[in-house]
Amino acid sequence: xxxxxxxxxxxxxxxxxxxxxxxxxxxxxxxxxxxxxxxxxxxxxxxxxxxxxxxxxxxxxxxxxxxxxxxxxxxxxxxxxxxxxxxxxxxxxxxxxxxxxxxxxxxxxxxxxxxxxxxxxxxxxxxxxxxxxxxxxxxxxxxxxxxxxxxxxxxxxxxxxxxxxxxxxxxxxxxxxxxxxxxxxxxxxxxxxxxxxxxxxxxxxxxxxxxxxxxxxxxxxxxxxxxxxxxxxxxxxxxxxxxxxxxxxxxxxxxxxxxxxxxxxxxxxxxxxxxxxxxxxxxxxxxxxxxxxxxxxxxxxxxxxxxxxxxxxxxxxxxxxxxxxxxxxxxxxxxxxxxxxxxxxxxxxxxxxxxxxxxxxxxxxxxxxxxxxxxxxxxxxxxxxxxxxxxxxxxxxxxxxxxxxxxxxxxxxxxxxxxxxxxxxxxxxxxxxxxxxxxxxxxxxxxxxxxxxxxxxxxxxxxxxxxxxxxxxxxxxxxxxxxxxxxxxxxxxxxxxxxx
Numbered sequence: 119x120x121x122x123x124x125x126x127x128x129x130x131x132x133x134x135x136x137x138x139x140x141x142x143x144x145x146x147x148x149x150x151x152x153x154x155x156x157x158x159x160x161x162x163x164x165x166x167x168x169x170x171x172x173x174x175x176x177x178x179x180x181x182x183x184x185x186x187x188x189x190x191x192x193x194x195x196x197x198x199x200x201x202x203x204x205x206x207x208x209x210x211x212x213x214x215x216x217x218x219x220x221x222x223x224x225x226x227x228x229x230x231x232x233x234x235x236x237x238x239x240x241x242x243x244x245x246x247x248x249x250x251x252x253x254x255x256x257x258x259x260x261x262x263x264x265x266x267x268x269x270x271x272x273x274x275x276x277x278x279x280x281x282x283x284x285x286x287x288x289x290x291x292x293x294x295x296x297x298x299x300x301x302x303x304x305x306x307x308x309x310x311x312x313x314x315x316x317x318x319x320x321x322x323x324x325x326x327x328x329x330x331x332x333x334x335x336x337x338x339x340x341x342x343x344x345x346x347x348x349x350x351x352x353x354x355x356x357x358x359x360x361x362x363x364x365x366x367x368x369x370x371x372x373x374x375x376x377x378x379x380x381x382x383x384x385x386x387x388x389x390x391x392x393x394x395x396x397x398x399x400x401x402x403x404x405x406x407x408x409x410x411x412x413x414x415x416x417x418x419x420x421x422x423x424x425x426x427x428x429x430x431x432x433x434x435x436x437x438x439x440x441x442x443x444x445x446x447x448x449x450x451x452x453x454x455x456x457x458x459x460x461x462x463x464x465x466x467x468x469x470x471x472x473x474x475x476x477x478x479x480x481x482x483x484x485x486x487x488x489x490x491x492x493x494x495x496x497x498x499x500x501x502x503x504x505x506x507x508x509x510x511x512x513x514x515x516x517x518x519x520x521x522x523x524x525x526x527x528x529x530x531x532x533x534x535x536x537x538x539x540x541x542x543x544x545x546x547x548x549x550x551x552x553x554x555x556x557x558x559x560x561x562x563x564x565x566x567x568x569x570x571x572x573x574x575x576x577x578x579x580x581x582x583x584x585x586x587x588x589x590x591x592x593x594x595x596x597x598x599x600x601x602x603x604x605x606x607x608x609x610x611x612x613x614x615x616x617x618x
Contacts, residue, residue: 122187123285124364130290131367132375135359137293137449138350139380140300142222145446146416148344149388153324153410155340156331163332163341168377171556172345174548175513176373177541178520179351181533183360184369188611189460190354191600193361194516195612197524202612204515206596208354209461211508214592215353216454217481218497220277221488223447224269225250225418226440233425233436242422243415253491256499256580260491267489274482276448277455281474285362289452296445303442304386307435311393314428320396323406324388339563342556347505349380350450352513354457361460370537391416398424414494417443455481467605495576496584502573503585506564508592514557521550 125131152160186193191205228249232238238245253260280288311317331337350356360369392406398420399406411420425436455477462473487496520526526546534540572581603609 123362125362126286126290128367128372130286130294131359131363132372132379133293133297134289134449134453135350135356135372135376136379136383137297138355138359138453139348139376139450140297140383140446141348141350141450142219142226142417142443142447143348144380144384145304145387145391145443146413148348148384149324149391150410150413150416151340151344152388153392155337156328156334157323158325158327159329159332160337160341163338164344165381167338167342167345167556168381170548171342171553172349172351173373173377174541174545175346175351175517175553176349176356176377177370177533177545178529178549179356180360180363180369180373181529182520183357184363184367185529185532187361189361189464190357190457191461192464192608192611193357194519197520199612201519203597203600204512204519205354205357205461206600207593208352208512208516208596209458210592210596210599211504211512212353212355212454212457213477213481214500214508214588215504216451216458217485218488218500219447219451219454220273220481220485221266221270221493221497222414223444223451224266224273224488226443226447227269227273228265229418229422230437230440230444232422233440234433236422236426236432236436238422238426240423240426242426243419245422246418250494251491252494256492256495256576256584258492259487262486262489263491266493267486270485270489271482273448273451274478274485277451278474278478280448280452281455281459282471284470285456289456292452293449296449300442300445300449301383303438303445304383304390307438307442308386308390308393310431310435311390311397314393314397314400316396316398316400317393318396319399320392320394320406321389323396323410324392335559336563339556339560343510343560346513346557346560347509348384349377350453352516353509354461355453358457358460359453366536368537369533370539370541391421394424394428395420398427401427414498465599465602465604465608467607495580498574499576499581499584500588503581503589504592507561508589510557510561510564514554514561517549517554517557521546521554526550 125134182193186196188196189205190208191202194205195202250266251260251263280292282288283291346352395409396406399409402409409420409424421439422436425432425439428435458477459470459473462468462477463470487493526549530541530545572578573585
């Protein structure tokens, strides 16, 4: 087997890890989640979740990836040969997420160009639906649309080019460009937003603490959910990225830097978003709550409308906002695809470029469904199920297996000597008890919620097809691939148990 690639520098790895963690959700999901769950008071359970779940899981995955020096299937397979299946399920979840994530990035790319002359007009919602050629239902595909297909192909091509250059020359160098541009863009938007009339009404809505919400269990579930979904943990990414670290690498400190870098960006994005939404509410004579929205609607409907109302430089701030979304998306998509490339290359010992071509080829073909009139529906349903059930359940299984059926203390004993500061027993308690308990509660809450009220009012057939069906497919494909015999070096490595 060829010598494994390594990051060129610690800064390069940290920027790539933060780039993976920082995604579209940091800009459109986090601010709305904070505002809806107690404002400033939400930050208390949020940071408790960071310390008791987010950072411990990052340390676990950084430590396992660095020690085993292989992708998710190889990591779990070396802990126990039967656990390779979990690694392949996580890898297939990552691939499924990448397929629809590319579509959103393609939309942001188009909106960068729309920003130059504010093409979306006054009725931003109608423009967005028209741009997507939105059909009447999830099963009404309405054919392929070239204006959606071309940017989708372009985004896959961008990912292919970056990943073809490898870890050091491709991923690392790309993130050394993407991350500074992303941070500078958000800082500029934030500064401008804070100078607008009504900005502090928006920030008041964002930060005003409602401490009564802390007693609401749903707020704590939301806090742990936000931390869990925003750090790229439990679907193979951080295992793959850390496997490229040099042997003498600070695991614990890298995990803290990555986690706090991600959370700091989320807070900065929240300030940027709500200062401008505050101005929008001010201009329209509305309450901030009436203009706030989460998810795709915030990015492609609400924010363009807010940009329309800026007193000057509308075009510039439109470009900056969608450029920010674009780079946040690409930095994450690169990491998601790398997870799959690493797993395929490790198991079958094939050249990186070959596995990349296969994965991107299949990925693009599948993603063409998002260039149809039903694309937004399919994306919305798949995203809901993959994040709330796929990633969450895979993470739950990971923490139970590693926490209770493996010598977890051995990972702590491995990372402490090579780190600037050591982690104590709190880390093991977090992995064994706190994280699986909260993941289990989150999953049960979501199941009850979806049973009581079907997600977004979609039909049972569409939820089963694009939601449950996608989850089942990730499981089935993962099991099929894990059943194949890999290269001799991969198979022999699984027999060499790292710990008894």
